[in-house]
Amino acid sequence: MQADYVVVGAGSAGCAVACRLVEGGARVVLLEAGPKDRNIRIHVPAALRPLLKDPKVNWNYTSEPVEGSAGRRISLPRGKVLGGSSSINGMLYVRGNPADYDGWAQMGCRGWSYEEVLPYFRQSESYKQGGDPEYRGGNGPLKVEDYRTILPLTHRFVEAAQQAGFPLTPDYNGGQQEGVGYSQMTRRGRFRGSTAQTYLRAVKGNPNLEVITGARAGRLLFEGKKCVGVTYRQDGQDKEIRANNEVVLCGGAYNSPHLLQISGIGPAAHLKDIGVDVRHDLPGVGSNLADHFAARLKHRVRGETTMNQLSRFPHVVPEVAKYVLFGKGALTFGVTSAMVFCRSRDGLSSPDLQLSFTPATPKDMGQGELGNPACK
Ligand SMILES: Cc1cc2nc3c(=O)[nH]c(=O)nc-3n(C[C@H](O)[C@H](O)[C@H](O)COP(=O)(O)OP(=O)(O)OC[C@H]3O[C@@H](n4cnc5c(N)ncnc54)[C@H](O)[C@@H]3O)c2cc1C
Known part of the structure; x- marks a missing residue:
């Protein structure tokens, strides 16, 4: 298919972006490194636990030992399957505090104040159990339920x-x-409401959408300074795909910066260290990750x-x-x-x-x- 947009990564962001682009009439190819979400454990909420280590659906990252974790490596599960981390996560629907968004907007992230993102939250969800309509939505693809x-x-x-x-x-x-x-959960009835089973399902069968699983994206392709496509590997073969309009990176907080770096976009000194030609010296790429620790008390x-x-x-x-x-x-x-x-x-x-x-x-x-x- 001639793609207007190539979306890399069919996780929480990628499924939502692909769905909305297709609904707007664009032709979209969605590349996902992992498999289809056929494992029953993905769908039955309480059956999740083994997936937190299953390399078939999980990138299974670990952190570097750092002082703040007393020198230990902490495991960092990340979904590698249709739906991405939304297929293996705790299903908690938590938007975050309005002050977090306002803080980002104050730091220069235009369009990210809570007032500006709220309409999208409302549009994205279907919360049928009441709630103040000023904040909650009833007609979006993402199913949100109380316990x-x-x-x-x-x-x-x-x-x-x-x-x-x-x-x-x-x-x-x-x-x-x-x-x-x-708690509120992203759940469709008895099943997990991953973005694959909500957003992607909403446009299933649309001829403008092609979903390619088992396709691990590699370097981005450029004409001058413009990104025009991406390489990927599937079934042991190297392939490439071009986008008429844009390539949208939705590989997650760990993999998207990685894809940029191997494509020559990142801190010049680091790229030289790892033997990558510098296309664009952008020091922020791969820095400033903030993740949350979960310390358990029993x-x-x-x-x-x-x-x-x-x-x-x-x-x-x-x-x-x-x-x-x-x-x-x-x-x-x-x-x-x-x-x-x-x-x-x-x-x-x-x-x-x-x-x-x-x-x-x-x-x-x-x-x-x-x-x-x-x-x-
Ligand atoms: C175990 C766990 C529990 C969590 N619990 C909750 C919770 O209860 N509530 C909550 O709100 N959040 C939770 N989170 C966090 C939440 O799931 C993530 O923040 C969110 O899913 C991230 O969305 P994303 O689109 O950025 O990345 P992801 O959903 O991770 O999607 C990235 C996708 O890109 C694919 N990809 C990556 N690299 C490539 C490549 N090179 N080529 C092709 N495809 C690629 C991946 O396979 C993946 O499918 C949890 C996360 C985990 C892992």
């Missing part, structure tokens, strides 16, 4: 948080983020039902039946059923901490043998 099955332990956490002085927020994606609230509880029990025989049997027959029960469970957004210290104008409550203690949430010993 269907709440264990009493979650209510206890929410009550305890209020006793500790955190106000209850009925909708942390609405007018008030700060406080304690029940507590033993008595006299309460937990996901640990429900996931074991014999309790798991009725849970599977509930899931198959009614789309309810423990298998619809994501990771976190309630959260507190709070400030770590006085003087901050908005929350900088997200405390997540999980009525389960899975042995391995992706950190594997590199896990945080302090949290075991």
